[in-house]
Each structure stands twice: as C-alpha cells, then as structure tokens.
Amino acid sequence: MLHITDDIQIQDWELSESFVRASGPGGQNVNKVATAVELRFEAARSPSLAPAVKTRLRRLAGRRWTTEGALIIQCDETRSQARNRDIARQRLAELIKKALVAPKGRIATKPTLGSKKRRLKAKKVRGEVKQMRGRVDPES
Secondary structure, eight states: OEEOSSSOEEOGGGEEEEEEOOOSSOGGGGGTOOOEEEEEEOOTTOTTSOHHHHHHHHHHHGGGBOTTSOEEEEEOSSSOHHHHHHHHHHHHHHHHHHHHSOOOOOOOOOOOHHHHHHHHHHHHHHHHHHHHTSOOOTTO
16 A cells, blocks of 8 residues: 555555566666566546546646556666666656646736726837838928
C-alpha cells in the first residue's frame, strides 16, 4: 500500500511493477541484472481518487498516461533495483499530490481609467507620426 495523504492510500492491486535492463553505468552488471523499474498505476480504475483529481492527474502526466487510463512511471537512475523502485513510488506520490491541489480560479479585472487614457494618447501620437509621413503637396 502506498500512502499519499491521510485520506488517500493506493492499494497494491492498483500498482504493478516490471523490471527491465537499464542503460547507463553498472559495468558488467548492466547486461545481467534488470535494475530499471516501470511502475504502472491504474489511475482510471482507482477508487481512491476523485474524478476531478483523475482529470488533473491525466493533464499532469502527459505522455505517461496510456489510452487504457494507466499512468506509467519509469526510473533507471541508480544501479539498485530497490532504490529505483522507491524513486518511482515517490514520483507517483508527488504527481498525485500535485493533482490534489485544485487550480486557483482567475478573477477577470478591468483596465483602469488611466491605462485607457494612456493607450488612446499613444495611439493618437502614433497616428500623428504616420500622418506626417504622407506626400508633401507642392502647391500648399
């Protein structure tokens, strides 16, 4: 079981791990031992997350979200399988914590009277500059 907050715990059946060979450092060991972890969280079927949280999680996950509604996190940072497993679980917990925070609503504001006047004055000055660029009439 993975504890996210006091209210939210991810059950073991929602998580599945597979271990694959990792690229990078490891010497002769890298070709023999599967140290990289691929953590799969069945987010769409999870009863512990609210629908709004699932929607935000899907947006945060990006390409890590599959068409079946699973979230896949990969980790091959260290040579230790257990350490990579812990890092992947921490990343999942952080992602879910981010999704728990609802975005703050935007409050529409109106431009001030001073800013409106400054904008109109700048437009007028610019128009006058362009007016002066016209052809000069030799008769006047």
